[in-house]
Amino acid sequence: MFSPDRESMPLPRLKELQLERLRWSVRHAFENNAHYRKTFEAAGFHPDQLRSLADLQRIPFLTKQEMRDNSPYGLFAVPMRDVVRVHSSSGTTGHATVVGYTRSDIDLWATLMARTIASAGGSADDILQVAYGYGLFTGGLGAHYGGEKIGATVIPISGGNTDRQLMLLRDFGTTMLACTPSYAINLADFASRNLPDFDFRKTRLRRGIFGAEPWTEAMRREIETRMGIDAFDIYGLSEVIGPGVSCECSAKRGLHVFEDLFLVEIIDPDTGEVLPEGALGEIVYTSLTKECCPVIRYRSRDITRLYREGCSCGRTLVKMDKVCGRSDDMLIIRGVNVFPSQIEPHYQVVVDRRGAMDDIEVMVEVGEAIFSDELKVMTALSEQIAARMRSTLGITAKVTLVEPSTIERSAGKARRVVDKRKPS
Numbered sequence: 052m053f054s055p056d057r058e059s060m061p062l063p064r065l066k067e068l069q070l071e072r073l074r075w076s077v078r079h080a081f082e083n084n085a086h087y088r089k090t091f092e093a094a095g096f097h098p099d100q101l102r103s104l105a106d107l108q109r110i111p112f113l114t115k116q117e118m119r120d121n122s123p124y125g126l127f128a129v130p131m132r133d134v135v136r137v138h139s140s141s142g143t144t145g146h147a148t149v150v151g152y153t154r155s156d157i158d159l160w161a162t163l164m165a166r167t168i169a170s171a172g173g174s175a176d177d178i179l180q181v182a183y184g185y186g187l188f189t190g191g192l193g194a195h196y197g198g199e200k201i202g203a204t205v206i207p208i209s210g211g212n213t214d215r216q217l218m219l220l221r222d223f224g225t226t227m228l229a230c231t232p233s234y235a236i237n238l239a240d241f242a243s244r245n246l247p248d249f250d251f252r253k254t255r256l257r258r259g260i261f262g263a264e265p266w267t268e269a270m271r272r273e274i275e276t277r278m279g280i281d282a283f284d285i286y287g288l289s290e291v292i293g294p295g296v297s298c299e300c301s302a303k304r305g306l307h308v309f310e311d312l313f314l315v316e317i318i319d320p321d322t323g324e325v326l327p328e329g330a331l332g333e334i335v336y337t338s339l340t341k342e343c344c345p346v347i348r349y350r351s352r353d354i355t356r357l358y359r360e361g362c363s364c365g366r367t368l369v370k371m372d373k374v375c376g377r378s379d380d381m382l383i384i385r386g387v388n389v390f391p392s393q394i395e396p397h398y399q400v401v402v403d404r405r406g407a408m409d410d411i412e413v414m415v416e417v418g419e420a421i422f423s424d425e426l427k428v429m430t431a432l433s434e435q436i437a438a439r440m441r442s443t444l445g446i447t448a449k450v451t452l453v454e455p456s457t458i459e460r461s462a463g464k465a466r467r468v469v470d471k472r473k474p475s
């Protein structure tokens with residue numbers, strides 16, 4: 052552990068620390084940022100009212116839209132002369148959001164990434180190849196500063212240039228790789244296609260920290276098998292700080308959230324109500340020590356759940372599951388939360404209301420070969436899909452198989468959800 056006194060803190064002591072820091076953070080936001088002052092006052096909240104962690108629920112949420120509306124510097128809480136760096140979210144929809152860092156924020160972030168590297172078994176003995184992109188994106192510089200903080204040897208190669216990545220990985224004796232999981236698979240593909248003599252098992256590579264996009268256990272197995280390494284999931288979001296918010300440990304079962312620095316809540320995305328530990332919902336972040344861009348109850352739209360369990364790694368920090376979807380995409384069908392990402396791959400979910408019941412129909416595209424005139428085969432397949440959905444999601448859906456490319460696509464992406472219950 053990089054910060055054992057924090058990462059394995061007894062729970063009562065952790066709660067005390069969180070409350071002490073929360074009071075500072077909320078007061079800092081209120082006193083030094085006009086947007087927070089305005090929204091707190093509109094909700095009838097004053098930092099003096101914060102006496103317990105539960106009082107956090109009296110504070111209004113900060114939404115992604117508010118972040119965009121205040122871009123670039125409207126959520127900064129320090130003078131510009133104290134800001135030493137800015138980063139920006141990629142923002143696939145709408146405007147990008149800008150986040151700033153003071154010198155102490157940069158140091159905090161480096162500590163978080165040093166913890167992340169240590170959690171994946173890394174140390175000062177490692178040679179860390181950072182193949183995340185460097186630039187406004189937080190991945191490259193985030194991993195870079197964390198690597199230096201822990202004392203590893205950092206190779207700042209950035210993304211792309213795949214043949215050079217592999218050459219360097221072998222010749223420089225890289226022991227740890229940081230990139231997106233899909234790029235790790237890309238590296239393995241490139242090697243097996245173009246470099247017949249390249250064998251990952253003959254390199255010194257032992258472990259990798261992969262994040263910045265959702266990935267599955269199947270992808271982990273593929274990376275671990277093809278590269279002969281241990282692959283760890285890391286998580287973060289630029290609005291909160293960048294990578295380093297949570298990460299997997301040697302148990303590879305859930306991601307520990309660094310909750311001495313970020314307070315996390317799970318809410319019902321529809322009502323905003325705080326849900327009990329273990330419930331699935333939208334994760335909300337509150338920074339406890341950040342100076343430039345404090346985030347107070349930031350609605351991430353990421354859907355996950357939080358739980359505490361004794362972990363073999365010795366950390367007492369709460370765990371979060373891999374993010375399983377976005378609250379924007381969530382459908383509630385007969386009281387069950389369903390995410391389109393839980394249904395793969397070329398499908399469209401049509402929800403309608405018949406009488407008092409929500410009705411769900413899933414259209415699934417099947418390949419030419421499967422799409423036959425043989426009715427028996429088709430029926431068996433749709434029954435199989437329906438049964439699988441029933442066991443995974445707990446709801447009964449009508450499954451209709453359709454020919455390839457029948458599902459409406461916009462910009463190459465299938466329209467996943469047609470909700471006929473909403474007035475259009």
Ligand SMILES: [Zn+2]
Pocket residue numbers: 300301302307362363364365366
């Ligand atoms: Zn652990």
